[in-house]
Amino acid sequence: MSIRPQTLPKARAQTIQRMLGLHDKPNPFLRGNDEGVTGRIVSHLRAAELYWVSEDMAALAMSSGSQLAAARWATADRPSPCGLIYFDGGVGTVQVSGTMSGPVQALAWGPSPDGTLTVTHLMTREHFMGGAQVPFPEAVPPLVAIREARLPVTVEPVPFVDLPAHEGMKPPLPIVSALAAAWHLMQQPQLVERGSVEPGKADARSLRRSGLPSDPVTLVSLRRQYVPQAREGEPSGSRVYRHRWVVSGHWRDQPHGPERALRRKTWIPAYVKGPDGAPLLSTERVNVWRR
Template sequence: MNVRAPQLPKLRDQTLRFLDDPQSALRSGTSSGIQPGLDALASQLRAADLYWVTEDMAALAVSAGSQLAAARWTVADRPSPIGLAMFDGGISTIDARGAQIPVEGVAWGPYDGECMVWLLLSRRRLIAEMTRTDIQLIEEETPPLIPVYGFTIPLTGEALPMAELDVGDCPLIVMQALAASWLLMQQPNLVERATLPADKTVARSYRRAQRPVPDVTLVDLRRHYVPDTAEPNGDGAGSRYRHRWVVSGHWRDQAHGPGRSLRRRTWVPTYVKGPDGAPLLVAEKVNVWRR
C-alpha cells in the first residue's frame, strides 16, 4: 500500500469532502437507495478511531480468521465503537461484476440498532492497478478512500455463525479477517499497539481549524512471537529462511521441569515466522492485487 499511516487523518477528511458534497461524483453517481448508507459512512468517519494494521498483522488476521466459525459484533467486541482500519496489503477481494476489487480498509459503526460495515479501497491502489489497463481514472472526482460495499450486521448476545451471516456479496474471508483483527487488537500478549502522530501538515491544518489533532493507532505483531530465523534442524548449521509465513495456532509439547525433561501440551498462538524484510507468504488462498 502506498499510503502511510500518518496520512490517514488527511485521507479521512478528504474523503468526507466527497461524502458531504451532493454534487460530487460519489454522491451524484450513486442510487438513492445507497445514499443513507453513505450518510452513515460520513458519520462513522467523523467519529472513527483510526487504525493502521501492518502487513504481518493483516496476514495474521486472515489466517486466524479462517479458524473462526462464529463471532460477535457488538460494541463490546470491537476495539472501538466506531472505527476505521486500513490493512497494509489488503484482506482479500470482493467481486464487482467480474472484477476483483481489493479490500484495503474497513469502517464500522452503529446504524439503526445494528453494526454497519463499509469495505474501502484506496485511490492510490486503484490508480496503480489501472496503469496496466487502457482505462484512465479521473482523480479529482475520486475520493482517497473509495467505498466499495456496505452492509449491516445484527447485534446479538450470542456469537453468529460465520456461514450464516447475511452480508450480501461480502466474501466470508473478509468477515473472518475483520472479526479476527478485532479480537487480536484486544490481546496485548499477541499484539503491540503504538500511537502515531498525524503528518505535520495535517496537524497544522487541524490546529488552524481549532480541532483536536487525531492520532493513528499502529497495530503490529509483538516481536517475541516472531521466532529466530535459524532452521530448527538442531545441527547448529545456522541455515536461514528466505521467506516469512503465517504459522497457525497449534498444540505442541513444551519442555519443562528438572533439566527440561518433562513435556506439557501447550497452545502456541498464531504467529509470523521468518526473517525481517523477507517476502511474506500467505498459506490461505487470498486474492489480493499485487503492486
C-alpha cells in the same frame, strides 16, 4: 501507493471532504447503495478511531480469521464504537462491478439505523483508478467505498455462514472474519504491540483549520518474539514424552472477568511441545514464518 500511519488522518479527512461533495447522493463508487449511504459513511469516518495494521499482523488476522466459525459484533466486542482500520497489504478482494474485482485495504464500521453494524469496504484511490474509468478523477477520495456489509448485533455469536445478505450480496467471509480476528488479537498484549502515531505537524494544522479530526493513529503490530505463557496439555505425573512436535496455532476460549465466568477468544500461536533435546517429529510439513 500504500497509506502510512502518519498520513491516515489526512486520508480520512480528504475522504470525508470529497464524499461531502456528493451532497448525500448515492455514492457513485459504491456498488448498490441506498440514498443515505454517503451521509452514513461520513458520520462513521468522523467518529472513527484510527487503526493502522502492519503487514504481518494483517496476514495473521487473515490466517487466524479463517479458523473462526462465528463472531459477535456488539459494541463491547469492538475496539471502539466506530472505527477505521487500514491493513497494510490488504485483506482480500471483493467484486466491485461486473467482472471487476478489487483489493480491500481498509474497513470502516459504525451503527446502522436498523440496529445492525455497517462495515464499509474501502480501496485506495490508486488501486481504484487502476481498474476503473472515472470522468472526474480529481473527485475520487483517497479511500473509495466499494461495498457494504450489514452484520447483526446480537448477544450470542453468529456463525459466519448464517450472516444475512445485504442488497443481494452476502458479506465476504474472509474479510469479515479477518476483521473479527483483528479485534480479538488487539486484546492480546502478550502477542500484539500497540503504539500511537501522531499525524505530521503540517497535516494536523490543516485538519484543525478545516474543523476535521486530527486524532492520533493506533499502530497495531506483532511483537518480535512471543513465548506462550501457558501451554495446553503439558505432561504431568509419570507420563514421559520422548519426542517433540509442533502444536498448530489455534483459538481458545479464555476465561476472564468476575470469577472468570466470561469467555474471550484468544489466539494461541504455534509452538514446539515436548522435552528439550528430544527428536522433532516430522510427520507433517512445518511452515516457519519469520519477520
